[in-house]
Amino acid sequence: MTNHLDGADRRTAVIEALEVLGSGPEERFDRITRMTHEAFGVPLTFLNLVHHDLVTTQSTFGFQQGTSVPATEQFCATTVLSPDPMVIPDVALDVRFAQTPAATEYGIRFYAGAPLTMPDGTRVGTLCVMDAQPRVFSDEDLALLGDLARWAERELGHSIERGRVQRVLTGLVPDPxxxxxxxxxxxxxxxxxxxxxxxxxxxxxxxxxxxxxxxxxxxxxxxxxxxxxxxxxxxxxxxxxxxxxxxxxxxxxxxxxxxxxxxxxxxxxxxxxxxxxxxxxxxxxxxxxxxxxxxxxxxxxxxxxxxxxxxxxxxxxxxxxxxxxxxxxxxxxxxxxxxxxxxxxxxxxxxxxxxxxxxxxxxxxxxxxxxxxxxxxxxxxx
Structure with a gap:
């Protein structure tokens, strides 16, 4: 059967299959954004999902959990279109984003985001960091952000993988x-x-x-x-x-x-x-x-x-x-x-x-x- 879903519709369908939207704070995701904050020393860290015409914050360090904003001209809505990370050392110098609300209302000057890809290849969101000051993001920083994004992908994908393997640890629990x-x-x-x-x-x-x-x-x-x-x-x-x-x-x-x-x-x-x-x-x-x-x-x-x-x-x-x-x-x-x-x-x-x-x-x-x-x-x- 031919799949008639375009990229945006397929992304939305996969996100809905994950059954995490609207589920409220979850420690498995909050731990990732907390660790990402500590790793880079940035004030804002997000695990965002891009669906329909919205970007929804599934987990965050430094902002409001569970918020959804229009995807138009949002950093993450652009990041999710490519398999590669997107880094903006100084948002004020980037004509794509210099006039977006993130820059003009919230004062964001730095952004780095890695797309989150599910096992079928669908990119569903991003793990990203932001700062009110321009920053230099090294190759080592980019590699670490990628590693943390892979962790986030596995936590998201774990929902789809459930029920496909038999337990091998049964009987290995020690006695009191x-x-x-x-x-x-x-x-x-x-x-x-x-x-x-x-x-x-x-x-x-x-x-x-x-x-x-x-x-x-x-x-x-x-x-x-x-x-x-x-x-x-x-x-x-x-x-x-x-x-x-x-x-x-x-x-x-x-x-x-x-x-x-x-x-x-x-x-x-x-x-x-x-x-x-x-x-x-x-x-x-x-x-x-x-x-x-x-x-x-x-x-x-x-x-x-x-x-x-x-x-x-x-x-x-x-x-x-x-x-x-x-x-x-x-x-x-x-x-x-x-x-x-x-x-x-x-x-x-x-x-x-x-x-x-x-x-x-x-x-x-x-x-x-x-x-x-x-x-x-x-x-x-x-």
Missing amino acids: VEVPGTSVVGLVVPNEDGGDLADWRVAADGSVHVTVGTVTAPGRASALLAASVRAAAVARTDVALGGAVAGLEAQLAHDLSAAGAVGSLLHLRFDPTSGHAEWVDAGHGPALHVRADGTVTALRSTDLPIGLQPTGVARTVGGVDLARGDRVVVVTDGALALDGVGGLDGLGALAAAHPDDLVEHVRRLVPAGTAEDVTVVVLTRR
């Missing part, structure tokens, strides 16, 4: 850990994509290690790659935290890149004797320190996912001290999206309200036949 002064319990509810990974174990020195992450890849690769990441983390149980993540990254970054995949993880080491925990967050995100009194602090890092951290930039090692009764709660995006959770803030409220049964409570919230992997791991200092 109970050691003097510490307990670790977890929940992994897989769907057929199999991109979540979770592991917890006791090292030879008595420290407790927790690893939670997600691999997003096209086709049938997510489960196999997630299993590889988990195995690489387990193999480095007795390696110092920073060295363990660096070694894992050196081993797997090429495989992830070759498969068109993005892997993120949070790797934590806890000393039951002192109560001190160290952690490295390679682009993962959702983690909380929940104190015994119910107060909650997010564990945050600006490090990028595996393979996207710039060469020579060491991973950030965070630290937190747990008093008795304190917990560290680490989840994946599927848990945050559950009805009854309500994102990271909602998870914090749930954790405070369920000091002893958070995992079981979340288990009851997971609908039968969920289309999302759901992973929750809770480490408690006793």
Whole structure:
């Protein structure tokens, strides 16, 4: 059958198939714009979708989420027409855009955007950065923006890929850990994509290690790659935290890149004797320190996912001290999206309200036949 859709109509049809428009803020997209902001130090970062005659902000750092503006003479409406990135070092000197509202009303002087392309070749939007000052954008900057755009593409395309692969991680979830002064319990509810990974174990020195992450890849690769990441983390149980993540990254970054995949993880080491925990967050995100009194602090890092951290930039090692009764709660995006959770803030409220049964409570919230992997791991200092 001949496809009679022109480029604009096909783009709109694919975007509608993604089922993300109007879905509200999603951490999986917000993490990308947040990381892009940190990578380039720009005040404005957008993940935009171009559909019908509109440009809709699916995620943003520094502007209003969910806004839609006419596509006429918008930067992103031009970027999406080409497979190549578009860079405007000084908007005031570009006759195409010098008189657009972005320049005249909002004072934008710099723009760099990379198109977002789906597996069928349809370009659906852009990942872009903007500034009120002209900027020079190097070849290295352009390459990094391209890498981040590929991450955004895989998160968007993941919606279409669901239901096409059988889980290979079933049965690999470890048993609960109970050691003097510490307990670790977890929940992994897989769907057929199999991109979540979770592991917890006791090292030879008595420290407790927790690893939670997600691999997003096209086709049938997510489960196999997630299993590889988990195995690489387990193999480095007795390696110092920073060295363990660096070694894992050196081993797997090429495989992830070759498969068109993005892997993120949070790797934590806890000393039951002192109560001190160290952690490295390679682009993962959702983690909380929940104190015994119910107060909650997010564990945050600006490090990028595996393979996207710039060469020579060491991973950030965070630290937190747990008093008795304190917990560290680490989840994946599927848990945050559950009805009854309500994102990271909602998870914090749930954790405070369920000091002893958070995992079981979340288990009851997971609908039968969920289309999302759901992973929750809770480490408690006793």
